[in-house]
Amino acid sequence: MNPVRAASRVLGRAPASRVGTLLALMILGALTEGAGFMLLVPLLNLLGGGAARSNGIERKLTSVLDLLHLPLTAGVLLAGFVALVSLRAALQYGRERLATSLQHGLVDQLRQQCFHALLNSEWRWLSSTRQADQANLLLTDASRVGTGLHFGLALLANTVAMAAHLAVALALSWSLTVAALAGGLAVFALLAGQRGKALQLGRELGKANRAMQRTVQESLGGIKLAKILRAEGQHEAAFARHMATLRIQQHRFSASSALGQALFQAAGAALLAAYLYFGLGFWHTPVPVLVTLVFIFSRLIPLLMAAHQQLHQVLHALPALEESERLLAECTRHAEPTAAARPNWPVSSDIELDAVTVSYDGRERPALASVSAAFRARTTTAIVGASGAGKSTLADILMGLLAPDSGKLRVGGEEIRGSLRQAWRAQVAYVPQETYLFHATIRENLLWARPDATDAELAIALEHAAAGFVLDLPQGLDTLVGDGGVLLSGGERQRLGLARALLCKPSLLILDEATSALDIDNEMRVRKAIENLHGELTVVLIGHRLATLEHADQVIVLGQGCVLASGTWTEVRPLQPNLS
Numbered sequence: 227m228n229p230v231r232a233a234s235r236v237l238g239r240a241p242a243s244r245v246g247t248l249l250a251l252m253i254l255g256a257l258t259e260g261a262g263f264m265l266l267v268p269l270l271n272l273l274g275g276g277a278a279r280s281n282g283i284e285r286k287l288t289s290v291l292d293l294l295h296l297p298l299t300a301g302v303l304l305a306g307f308v309a310l311v312s313l314r315a316a317l318q319y320g321r322e323r324l325a326t327s328l329q330h331g332l333v334d335q336l337r338q339q340c341f342h343a344l345l346n347s348e349w350r351w352l353s354s355t356r357q358a359d360q361a362n363l364l365l366t367d368a369s370r371v372g373t374g375l376h377f378g379l380a381l382l383a384n385t386v387a388m389a390a391h392l393a394v395a396l397a398l399s400w401s402l403t404v405a406a407l408a409g410g411l412a413v414f415a416l417l418a419g420q421r422g423k424a425l426q427l428g429r430e431l432g433k434a435n436r437a438m439q440r441t442v443q444e445s446l447g448g449i450k451l452a453k454i455l456r457a458e459g460q461h462e463a464a465f466a467r468h469m470a471t472l473r474i475q476q477h478r479f480s481a482s483s484a485l486g487q488a489l490f491q492a493a494g495a496a497l498l499a500a501y502l503y504f505g506l507g508f509w510h511t512p513v514p515v516l517v518t519l520v521f522i523f524s525r526l527i528p529l530l531m532a533a534h535q536q537l538h539q540v541l542h543a544l545p546a547l548e549e550s551e552r553l554l555a556e557c558t559r560h561a562e563p564t565a566a567a568r569p570n571w572p573v574s575s576d577i578e579l580d581a582v583t584v585s586y587d588g589r590e591r592p593a594l595a596s597v598s599a600a601f602r603a604r605t606t607t608a609i610v611g612a613s614g615a616g617k618s619t620l621a622d623i624l625m626g627l628l629a630p631d632s633g634k635l636r637v638g639g640e641e642i643r644g645s646l647r648q649a650w651r652a653q654v655a656y657v658p659q660e661t662y663l664f665h666a667t668i669r670e671n672l673l674w675a676r677p678d679a680t681d682a683e684l685a686i687a688l689e690h691a692a693a694g695f696v697l698d699l700p701q702g703l704d705t706l707v708g709d710g711g712v713l714l715s716g717g718e719r720q721r722l723g724l725a726r727a728l729l730c731k732p733s734l735l736i737l738d739e740a741t742s743a744l745d746i747d748n749e750m751r752v753r754k755a756i757e758n759l760h761g762e763l764t765v766v767l768i769g770h771r772l773a774t775l776e777h778a779d780q781v782i783v784l785g786q787g788c789v790l791a792s793g794t795w796t797e798v799r800p801l802q803p804n805l806s
């Protein structure tokens with residue numbers, strides 16, 4: 227993507243009226259600045275005791291002053307100069323404020339759009355991506371896009387200002403202006419290599435940022451294990467390595483930027499000296515014109531230098547925009563169809579799987595191979611099988627998280643596909659083996675599932691999930707659970723997970739090894755709670771424990787993605803002696 231295309235893509239997201247106002251402010255600012263310079267020549271003539279009407283520009287100026295009934299005196303010209311500079315300052319202030327608000331608005335919009343796109347992507351694709359890379363994109367890359375935009379807008383303002391300077395300079399002396407322009411552009415062209423390097427450095431910085439984000443996220447995520455394995459040193463070394471790479475990238479970019487600036491300064495001084503030499507010695511340019519030109523070029527060269535620096539920064543940030551666009555395109559390709567209206571399936575709806583097959587990328591054997599099963603409404607089904615048999619994949623299909631590659635999921639006889647998958651999920655509650663809790667209070671963690679639940683409903687859900695311990699805590703529902711619930715025991719976390727699921731009043735409740743961390747006493751209580759739910763909703767229990775199987779209406783045995791046996795526990799048991 228080149229900078230012009232990038233600018234049009236980014237600015238294309240902003241309201242046209244705001245972009246138009248910004249451009250108008252830039253043009254007006256540049257025109258006022260140009261007009262201010264126009265006053266300099268007659269002013270210098272007057273101050274030098276000469277005639278103020280020696281050339282065309284001055285004659286036009288005099289006719290404007292005549293219209294305003296103002297005399298052509300040094301005082302009037304100075305007042306005009308101050309007024310124009312003040313007007314330009316006011317325009318510049320307005321432009322800066324608008325540009326900043328536009329920049330922040332666009333970055334927020336991009337961040338929001340990426341976050342929304344990620345959250346609404348298909349789970350199958352999401353689960354194959356790296357969270358640290360997404361976090362880096364939403365945080366660091368989005369900020370870099372903001373920096374690029376800031377410099378891009380400054381570059382635009384700069385280009386307009388340069389055009390105004392050039393117009394004035396051309397009016398004063400086209401020969402000196404063309405010479406100056408040619409010189410400036412030659413230096414600009416000489417630094418093309420530097421700008422190409424900026425793009426490359428921007429790409430490398432993106433890689434270094436991603437590596438750093440992965441290290442931080444993975445080190446902190448596994449800090450307990452790192453401490454137990456005494457692997458803190460490895461994490462520290464990786465952190466130091468990535469920090470060093472990051473710093474090297476930043477230093478290389480600063481060095482390249484500073485080199486460009488130094489080259490421009492030296493070349494600018496040489497150009498200025500050459501203009502003075504040729505202007506005085508060969509072209510015999512009048513001194514006031516030459517002084518004005520020197521003044522203009524002493525501003526034009528820094529503007530050109532700034533343009534180079536701004537372009538340098540834009541190119542450096544461009545890979546971050548490319549990454550954001552790439553993510554958005556990927557998310558669009560893997561977008562999950564969303565339901566406008568959400569149909570409700572009565573709790574009396576039977577659930578069926580009809581020849582469901584799921585294959586994951588890069589795996590030879592399908593995780594589920596033509597699996598058919600029926601889950602009668604308000605009954606309990608236990609799904610058992612060896613590790614890797616496909617139990618969790620089956621649960622993902624049942625809750626509408628995964629779409630089968632072939633085959634169907636039906637609820638109440640209706641096929642759950644497309645946007646219906648999302649709608650069906652609203653009626654399913656899932657309790658995984660590892661309960662996910664936020665670093666927040668127990669109440670906030672529970673209300674996440676149902677924000678309108680009352681304290682009385684929370685208490686009932688906790689009781690049904692054998693999680694009455696919460697009410698005995700000194701802070702009760704307002705107890706903080708720590709990162710991922712680290713301040714609670716595994717069993718307490720599981721019971722909170724179950725309470726949260728029950729709070730949703732689901733039609734289908736799936737428990738994936740959800741009692742594995744419970745002691746016998748609490749498991750008995752949770753089992754009792756689940757048994758109490760029998761006849762109220764459809765329950766699917768995934769697990770190995772015998773106690774779970776015995777009380778299920780139906781047991782499905784999975785092996786290598788296929789249904790090996792199904793029926794009541796008494797029917798299945800003789801066929802599967804390994805389960806006893």
Ligand SMILES: Nc1ncnc2c1ncn2[C@@H]1O[C@H](COP(=O)(O)OP(=O)(O)OP(=O)(O)O)[C@@H](O)[C@H]1O
Pocket residue numbers: 353354586587589593611612613614615616617618619620
């Ligand atoms: N996202 C994925 N990408 C690739 N392969 C996967 C993915 N998820 C699961 N698999 C593979 O699919 C197969 C079934 O996995 P699944 O998690 O459904 O089994 P499981 O019976 O729940 O296992 P466990 O009891 O160990 O949790 C396994 O071979 C697993 O490696």
